[in-house]
Amino acid sequence: MAVPQERLDIGAVEIHADHTGYESILTPAALGFLAQLHRRFDATRQHLLQARRERQAGYDAGGLPDFRADTRAIRESDWTVAPIPAALQDRRVEITGPVERKMIINALNSGAKVFMADFEDSSAPTFANQLDGQINLRDAVNGTIEFSTPEGKHYRVNENPAVLVVRPRGWHLHDKFFSVDGEPMAGALVDFGLFVFHNARALHRRQRGPYFYLPKLEAMEEAALWDEVMAAAEDELQLPVGTMKATVLIETLPAAFQMHEILHALRRRAVGLNCGRWDYIFSYLKTLRGHRDRLLPERGQVQMTAPFLKAYSELLIQTCHRRGAFAMGGMAAQIPIKGDDAANELALAKVRTDKLREVQAGHDGTWVAHPALVPVAQEIFDRYMPTPNQLRVLRKDVQVTREQLLAAPNGTISRAGFDNNVEVCLRYTAAWLDGLGCVPIHHLMEDAATAEIARAQLWQWLHHADIPAGETPTGGALEFPDHAPIDFALFDHAMAAHTHRLRDSQHPGATRADAAAALLSAMTHADQLGNFLTLPAYDQLG
Template sequence: MSATTTTSRVRVLGAPRDRHDEILTPEALDFLARLDEAFAARRFDLLAERRRRAERIASGVPLGFPLTTAAVRSDPDWRVAPPAPGLTDRRVEITGPPERRMAVNALNSGAQVWMADFEDATSPTWDNIVGGQLTLLDAIERRIDFTSPEGKEYRLRDRSELATIVVRPRGWHLVEKHLVVDERPLPAALVDFGLYFFHCARRQLDAGHGPYFYLPKLENHHEARLWNDVFVLAQELLGIPRGTIRATVLIETVTAAFEMEEILHQLREHSAGLNAGRWDYLFSLIKNLGHRPDFVLPDRAKVTMTAPFLRAYTELLVRTCHRRGAHAIGGMAAQVPGRDADAHAAALATVRLDKEREAEDGFDGSWVAHPGLVAVCREVFDQVLGERPHQLDRTREDVEVAPADLLAVRRTVGPPTPEGVRANVAVALRYFDAWLHGQGAVALGGLMEDAATAEIARVQIWQWLRHRLVDRDTVLRILDEEAAALGAEHPWARVDEVRALFERTALGRELPAFFTTDAYTRHLAARTEIHA
């Protein structure tokens, strides 16, 4: 196989690896080309509108529930599609990258759902993207059993005991530079969605489930409408019944929080509910409103889900979902159970408290990052749900949320502490280094961290510098110390690249929207795995 292969329109610039030809077939690439032809221009326009809206918000235009869609919110009669096979009971969902060992552990974990994450938990190297598609194909075909070099065996259980696979593609803002049409990279979201759908949709239907997805980083209902149109065309092209696809949307941007009903409405024939994503939500809040002093956040560890503005967000999500017959899925428990008995017990107690709050609020299930947390999450939701698969009947009519409630950050008081500043610098540097080495899910300080953690860490530093809550010399000193510590811990660390990435994305006058776009272009896609 040559380094550059061609179909009628799509060129593959990524270096060939073992079995890549099973995923990058001419037919699959032509399918991607059809999706790109239909939707790339709309994606471009919507990203331009994101930038314009961010400028309007920065200029003082207030956020609120859109007047133009009031009829959607006031109409009591519409509902989303009923739960699809394998998505009726979602009390425990485990997340992680589509890597072979993780796939076996997640599918066997006892969770109802495994979210195979091409987005925040995957560093989008070419090998990771195509390898992740091979992992999913092999999992569905039950070809994923293997023995590690250390001799540990990984074997799938009986199909009836396995978690339902739900795939999270990358967001609309990212591109895949290893696949191009007319020298233009394909949208990464369409690549991740399209390759999985092309190879696995029919296989999943034959297995009694379907092609299911999590949709990240949506900012408004127009972006949801774009996804719905992608689904309609994809099903039409492959002759799969319309409505077979189901998608859960992560409400992880502050703008999307004001359009929850509209997002469900746009996706209603394909909707599987909404999810509350904590770190990305705070990251979005700072991106959009961090220039204002009344939106300054304290140390991220001190911003708990009991903060008034986060309570408003999660309660509105549950009320919105259940009013429309959709599942409401809670946020991540990122703790990694340790060998120390006391630390392990403390981690489980923290997870239990968080999941009790979610279950009592009406959520139908929640996320965990480690198989060791599945049992405690299940136990909590079992106590509330009993034999019921969900609690959609709890419509939470008691919840009334105004725009001011979603923006009541000023009640979350407290300046950043020296410990909080150092923690953000340390976590960002270590995560950046792992990401540049191709690892997107990283155990740091007893937590399984992904890109969302690095994003909130670096934008908090930017926000604190902007509002003079910490001085630049202090941050630079800590940056020197933590960069040196990283190099001492890991002699192979890309210390200079990591430091430069932090300076570009956290210390500049303007705040870049994502660190991943910069790092992908400068590092992952610029390496020798792209061939002309």
């Protein structure tokens, strides 16, 4: 059956989906606004994506990321970001999740200081998911959002909800449902454009933004593009320059070498940086995919106490506080375990340990993925950070080198760790293809970032660690405690077994198990590690 397609009367935007029911969001004026953004900024976006490809080619040829010589003056000179709005002065606990209606209400009511509404890694970008999300956020901004279950349970937003911050998709993702002049729009501009067009003025009147989290930036030029996009939107919507504020996720390895520069590019609207730890680990794997001596141990062993991650976290804190910006901690992926008090307490203990490390290091706040973890994280931050933030903690003791940011930690690869990676990336991909962007697996909330870690590790191990059992990869510090050979026979067997189990289960994505397995098998056997799982998966999205 052909997908309905309509060119709306503004003569600029084509919508490649049945948009019945979304007329209040997809107004001619809103679509005209999207068309302006595309025509003004997409050529620059494409140029920056080409620059990414060229940098990666250099890394694949043996090069390594480094601090930029041409921006030394930015790093060494004295400057600060613009004053931070009162609504964002205290961000000790932030909760994140997709833009699903019930989730939005629960997150706003969770007691967290901030709710990051996510159009990116925790949301599968079906047309309905993205447009329903825009309606849900519009209703949340207007104070009219409610939700009732078939069983009669009713949800509405309480007084003093969390401050809303929106994460659009990254610059690398196109949107197959919207095109301008025959070219697909950037998913980032669709998400950002529709949200600000319908909500920016109302949020500004209430001194609540609009505020954004910006994902997967790799260079200061990509941050500068966001600054230009926001400035253009402010001009079009007749808002003061600098009204829109942004926190940047440092979740790519190249960006770790440009934190000062990224803040400088956004200095009139930057309010902080965030340790996007899971995507950062994935980016380390992807950026260094051609380096046999940079393999990581199984992902359960890659904790923030690892030297290369500790250096990244402390450098982020030092950089932010020197520039008057907040240094946000990372996500606790644990979720409550019902019916097993001992296991649940063990999970909560891991969260407490992680949050204690963050607050004592100097972070100004942290992330959780489940409302039940808000009081757990808040108790730690309240005890060790009685003030709204820790901008006074300058961490002048921190001295981070290029080598520290690039050093692979010691560790092991076991058959159990290998098998867990196969299971996680299969189950997540199948659920994503079925329209679900965050999936609980073994009491962890997995999203695209953690699935990407599992996928990238499998590719690296198979293409670089295919060595006799018990030996150590050249230049690496990995061990194989159960003498498990890492080869494609092991991978193919594990993928077949988990596909069979998923197909016969009640897990999310069970009906897409075979499609997910075929996609992951092709990407894992490929000679080069694919940049993002979501790019080839997008064409198969349900």
